[in-house]
Amino acid sequence: MKVVKFGGSSVASAGQIDKITKIIVSDASRRVIVVSAPGKRFSEDVKVTDLLIQLGESVRIGVDNEKAYQQILDRFEGIIRDLGLDQKVLEQVVKKINDSIFRIKQQDPSGLDALKSCGEDGSALIVSAYLNHEGYATSYVNPKEAGILVQDQPGGALVLDESFDHLYQLRKREEILVIPGFFGFTKEEKLVTFSRGGSDITGSIVAAGLKAELYENFTDVDSVYCVNPMLVDNPRQLTSLTYREMRELSYAGFSVFHDEALIPAFKQKIPVCIKNTNNPSAPGTMIVADLPEREHHVVGIASDNGFLNLYVSKYLMNREIGFGRRLLQILEDEEVSFEHAPSGIDDMSVIIREHQLPKQKEEIVIQRIKDELQVDMVLIEREMAMIMLVGEGMNQTVGIASSATSAFHKAGVNIEMINQGSSEVSMMFGVKTEGLAAAVQSLYRTFFD
Incomplete structure (x- = not known):
């Protein structure tokens, strides 16, 4: 079994979702999928999560932000329409957004986290619906159903160890499972989000809980580079790294991976492969526990x-x-x-x-x-x-x-x-x-x- 996580650019449009569907079904072992919220379609675009945060902050101070609300709905409606999906999918997404807004207005402390999570939740509903539409047995699995339990730290949740036993039970299911990233639930069933970029954390938690053979993280680059390509032209690509190296690089500005994301996979010694949605045949970068001695110590x-x-x-x-x-x-x-x-x-x-x-x-x-x-x-x-x-x-x-x-x-x-x-x-x-x-x-x- 492989756990596969798709980042925001991979679910940013109907075309990208069609692309990841082909990636998923090309390998029968890709049975559990974790998705981010729709990201940027082009450089000047706005991520759906940023729009949700803008909307939530406005509602919290009693201001109606109709522009942000409509932009969010337009993004989801456009993806669903272009994929040829039933409007019931859009109704599900809109209901979760409206319910979250109502909770913020009622001064529910978990309302803002609930609204922020609607991007990932919407992506998961759409991807699972599209896989079914294409004839592949698929289920949307909410983190509560999956058993992802976290501490009550809004915007900075930490997973509880008992989550891994709950997640292992998902191995019994035979269909493709699609799980929204970025959030979990406390034992009191309160929705709590991880820090920004937390879908990577969800993917790693799910891979560890399922004891997957590989955790694939699809993004928009062929591999990890040894330096920021915005500062150096055509930098060297890295074919392999250790967990410790990748964590240090992620912490210090490498935007490919959330700096906390590797910890669950590291503890279970599950290899991680960073791959490109737009070029899935590229080998990517493997992240493993140990590597043989290298000629160059600075990677x-x-x-x-x-x-x-x-x-x-x-x-x-x-x-x-x-x-x-x-x-x-x-x-x-x-x-x-x-x-x-x-x-x-x-x-x-x-x-x-x-x-x-x-x-x-x-x-x-x-x-x-x-x-x-x-x-x-x-x-x-x-x-x-x-x-x-x-x-x-x-x-x-x-x-x-x-x-x-x-x-x-x-x-x-x-x-x-x-x-x-x-x-x-x-x-x-x-x-x-x-x-x-x-x-x-x-x-x-x-x-x-």
């Missing part, structure tokens, strides 16, 4: 902007027991999550996503640090970017850091921070956002040309 260069550096300095900080804990406690109190915290003898940096610390909250955090920790200096540097070299066994290879710093020097980009710690898989560099592209291009020439 990828990930990069992302939108960070800030919270820098704190205090003389004899290293002798002050609990300083780091109290600093991070202030961030926790203010509901700010951090990414990295490299430190020295008298100073400490905390790397934070910029959206986590808006300007109004910044003043509160800085004042609390001054008052409660009596520091010599505290400052915030915004417009930071992170660049990550990724590869198994890098820290056992002589000269990686030297080659990397030389590449930054050649690019004329100053390194603001270096962080490796005990990781064997990655080495991270912080730079100003303006130097990101030049630094990545220089690193690519150093390690791949």
Whole structure:
């Protein structure tokens, strides 16, 4: 049995859904399908999930957003019409959207998550209906029916271990099963969504629960590239990666995969293959537990902007027991999550996503640090970017850091921070956002040309 997940671009239109139907039925072992919400059909298009969020936020503050509502209905109606499906499918989709809007108006705390999930739910209803229309026995399976149980953390659900036993029971069914991604249910039957891009997480959870032989993740690229192709022309394609490498790359800006998605598959040692819906014959990229020794230890260069550096300095900080804990406690109190915290003898940096610390909250955090920790200096540097070299066994290879710093020097980009710690898989560099592209291009020439 294979579990197959199709991303937003793969279900964005009737033509794409017809394409994935051919992919599904071309292999009898592709028996369980997970789908995203309809994505962009062209570069200026809007994803259905974004429209649902716009609509939900408007309803929440008592504003009717007729434009977003109609755009959502038009997207689903167009797909259903072009596939030649019965209008009853559209009625099912519209009913779920309207029910979710009603729940938001009634101030139901799960109403917004319910509305956000309507994109994936609509895709699953349409794909299952179209497979049946084409003569293949297929069932839509709601995550509640599948047994996907999660913790009650709206917008950031975590799966409960008992879900995997429930999912295994789906192996008894003989028809093709289509499951909407992105959401599950608490034990109290409350709908809760994963974080954005969470359909990848659903796919991995389902593959782990079913103990699938392979988890195929279809997207719109032939494979994973070793660097962002928007920064480097014709970068090298990666035919294979380990789970740890892919997780590091996903976390640090590779948009192919959600950074949490591989964990369930990794625990069950289920191989993952990233493939292209528009070119299904391409071999794709295999992600596995272990790989034989490679000639090159750096396999990828990930990069992302939108960070800030919270820098704190205090003389004899290293002798002050609990300083780091109290600093991070202030961030926790203010509901700010951090990414990295490299430190020295008298100073400490905390790397934070910029959206986590808006300007109004910044003043509160800085004042609390001054008052409660009596520091010599505290400052915030915004417009930071992170660049990550990724590869198994890098820290056992002589000269990686030297080659990397030389590449930054050649690019004329100053390194603001270096962080490796005990990781064997990655080495991270912080730079100003303006130097990101030049630094990545220089690193690519150093390690791949």
